[in-house]
Amino acid sequence: MSLPPPDPEGRRPKTVTAGRVGVYAFLVISAAFFLIPLWVMLMTSLKPMEEIRLGNIFSLPKLWTIDPWISAWSGACTGLECHGISVGFMNSVQILIPSVILSIAIGAVTGYALSFWRVKGANVMFGCLLLGAFIPYQVFIYPLVRLFAATGLYNSLLCVVVVHVIFGLPLMTLLFRNFYQGIPIDLFKAARVDGGSFWSIFLNVILPMSAPIIIVATILQVTGIWNDFLFGVAFAGRENLPMTVQLNNIVNSMQGERRYNVDMAATLLTALVPLAVYFLSGRWFVRGIAAGAVKG
Amino acid sequence: MTTIATTEEPTAPARRRRRMPLAAAIALVPAAIIVAVVYVGCMIWTVRLSFTSSRLLPNLDFVGFSQYERLLSNTRFLTSVENIVLFGVLFIAACLVFGFLMAVFIDQRIRGEALFRTIFLYPYSMSFIVTGLVWQWVLNPTLGVEDTLHKLGLTFIDVDWAVNRDTVVYALVLAAVWHGAGLVMAILLAGLRGVDADLWKAARVDGIPTWRVYTSIVLPLLGPMIVTAVVLLAISVARLYDLVVAMTGGGPGIASDVPAKFVMDHLFERSNIGLATSAATMMLITVAIVLAPWVYARYVRPQVPR
Numbered sequence: 048m049s050l051p052p053p054d055p056e057g058r059r060p061k062t063v064t065a066g067r068v069g070v071y072a073f074l075v076i077s078a079a080f081f082l083i084p085l086w087v088m089l090m091t092s093l094k095p096m097e098e099i100r101l102g103n104i105f106s107l108p109k110l111w112t113i114d115p116w117i118s119a120w121s122g123a124c125t126g127l128e129c130h131g132i133s134v135g136f137m138n139s140v141q142i143l144i145p146s147v148i149l150s151i152a153i154g155a156v157t158g159y160a161l162s163f164w165r166v167k168g169a170n171v172m173f174g175c176l177l178l179g180a181f182i183p184y185q186v187f188i189y190p191l192v193r194l195f196a197a198t199g200l201y202n203s204l205l206c207v208v209v210v211h212v213i214f215g216l217p218l219m220t221l222l223f224r225n226f227y228q229g230i231p232i233d234l235f236k237a238a239r240v241d242g243g244s245f246w247s248i249f250l251n252v253i254l255p256m257s258a259p260i261i262i263v264a265t266i267l268q269v270t271g272i273w274n275d276f277l278f279g280v281a282f283a284g285r286e287n288l289p290m291t292v293q294l295n296n297i298v299n300s301m302q303g304e305r306r307y308n309v310d311m312a313a314t315l316l317t318a319l320v321p322l323a324v325y326f327l328s329g330r331w332f333v334r335g336i337a338a339g340a341v342k343g
Numbered sequence: 344m345t346t347i348a349t350t351e352e353p354t355a356p357a358r359r360r361r362r363m364p365l366a367a368a369i370a371l372v373p374a375a376i377i378v379a380v381v382y383v384g385c386m387i388w389t390v391r392l393s394f395t396s397s398r399l400l401p402n403l404d405f406v407g408f409s410q411y412e413r414l415l416s417n418t419r420f421l422t423s424v425e426n427i428v429l430f431g432v433l434f435i436a437a438c439l440v441f442g443f444l445m446a447v448f449i450d451q452r453i454r455g456e457a458l459f460r461t462i463f464l465y466p467y468s469m470s471f472i473v474t475g476l477v478w479q480w481v482l483n484p485t486l487g488v489e490d491t492l493h494k495l496g497l498t499f500i501d502v503d504w505a506v507n508r509d510t511v512v513y514a515l516v517l518a519a520v521w522h523g524a525g526l527v528m529a530i531l532l533a534g535l536r537g538v539d540a541d542l543w544k545a546a547r548v549d550g551i552p553t554w555r556v557y558t559s560i561v562l563p564l565l566g567p568m569i570v571t572a573v574v575l576l577a578i579s580v581a582r583l584y585d586l587v588v589a590m591t592g593g594g595p596g597i598a599s600d601v602p603a604k605f606v607m608d609h610l611f612e613r614s615n616i617g618l619a620t621s622a623a624t625m626m627l628i629t630v631a632i633v634l635a636p637w638v639y640a641r642y643v644r645p646q647v648p649r
Contacts, residue, residue: 102490164367179382245366274470325468
């Protein structure tokens with residue numbers, strides 16, 4: 048993996064040159080740029096408001112407190128409701144789980160059918176699906192709102208789930224189709240000769256091989272759906288707002304004095320799920336980014 | 344009895360394969376419904392609505408291009424277009440340059456590579472709402488970075504970027520680059536690791552300085568990766584909405600409005616469906632012009648039958 052590989056006559060001697068110092072200086076300054084907001088968020092969330100009003104956003108708290116976190120979780124107000132961001136957390140979880148499972152299941156089956164079976168018009172459909180992935184969501188939102196309103200689904204958790212499945216489909220299908228194109232067709236043919244049907248080949252042959260791509264898809268969907276704001280705003284309704292929407296309502300609400308420490312605690316709480324996914328998944332996360340686009 | 348002969352013909356297996364497998368067709372029904380109803384149906388519906396005078400409720404009269412005329416003389420829309428162009432160019436350029444530099448520097452056999460990689464990419468995992476709110480606070484004109492700089496005696500530096508109408512778009516770019524530059528780094532680093540090792544040996548034998556190898560040889564080799572990165576970044580530019588809502592709310596005034604926000608506000612707050620859908624259609628046309636040839640060349644044409 049490392050490049051360039053060790054030369055026959057040995058690696059470059061590890062002396063401190065101006066170039067090496069420059070390399071590390073650049074990397075450390077860049078790292079600082081990326082870390083500063085996280086640091087500021089964390090420090091602000093652990094300070095009392097009296098300290099925050101003095102400025103010094105980079106400094107450590109003189110008086111450490113976790114009250115802002117408690118308040119953010121269970122007491123912060125959006126409009127007249129003061130139940131904290133935990134309400135949004137629960138809504139997000141209820142949206143996340145069915146959305147992830149459904150979108151991956153439909154994406155996997157669609158990708159499988161597209162890769163191994165010849166269905167008339169399937170490639171045209173796939174082309175439309177891919178084009179759909181590039182179109183700004185604003186183009187679809189109003190008609191979808193009308194459709195959901197007509198079916199009585201509008202402003203419910205289920206509605207947001209359906210929307211996530213709809214707009215997750217292009218990427219999920221692409222992901223699984225690309226993965227299945229890498230599986231030797233002979234394997235599929237052998238299963239066909241053995242009399243396997245569409246579903247039995249999928250369940251017994253293809254699905255057991257799909258673990259890597261299912262992990263990638265899960266990472267992409269969990270972070271993507273958790274971080275969604277637009278669909279939550281447009282489809283969830285007042286009672287079911289996901290965490291991101293509620294966070295924005297808490298922080299950017301005009302009522303009363305801004306409590307920056309509570310705001311930052313709530314922001315960190317909202318970021319916790321995708322951050323956990325990111326740090327636990329390691330290289331899989333990068334693979335997820337690459338899988339959608341590079342291999343296509 | 345009369346069909347026996349056909350089983351020995353070489354065309355028989357091909358014909359069998361061409362038969363429509365029912366279960367596979369059924370499995371594609373959900374995707375087909377979504378494509379037909381949402382991606383095609385809703386799109387046509389939106390375009391159709393853009394030719395009506397709909398305000399709070401949709402109607403299906405036909406007023407020609409009058410919504411588009413209104414749109415093109417709407418200051419707020421024109422501002423949002425200007426903003427998105429400026430934002431898009433700066434954001435993509437900055438992400439590419441910064442991301443490329445990070446990838447190259449990480450590729451210098453450094454210590455703590457995994458740590459740097461993790462730090463550079465973590466903002467990408469978080470939402471634009473989180474990104475916007477953090478930067479709104481960091482750039483707070485009284486308590487944020489400005490306060491610290493002024494206390495250090497650098498009173499000539501004003502960090503009011505996020506609340507100043509002349510600089511607010513640059514503040515959005517700053518936050519978005521923080522969020523997205525790591526993505527470019529990750530993609531290009533994967534590309535750098537794929538560069539043939541012999542190329543480096545050859546360059547060293549010829550005594551070509553490293554930076555020359557990067558700019559003249561490696562950069563062109565990374566072409567496809569760069570295209571990928573640009574496409575991903577461009578999609579997020581077209582969708583730019585959450586970041587603006589969280590960080591500036593489109594303000595001060597309308598100074599940081601963007602088309603996606605223009606559409607959403609006119610749909611749900613200002614009850615002007617005709618104008619909103621015409622703006623959405625303009626977004627659609629722009630994206631189609633930019634991306635359709637690329638998608639066609641990359642995905643549709645090279646279909647290899649298997």
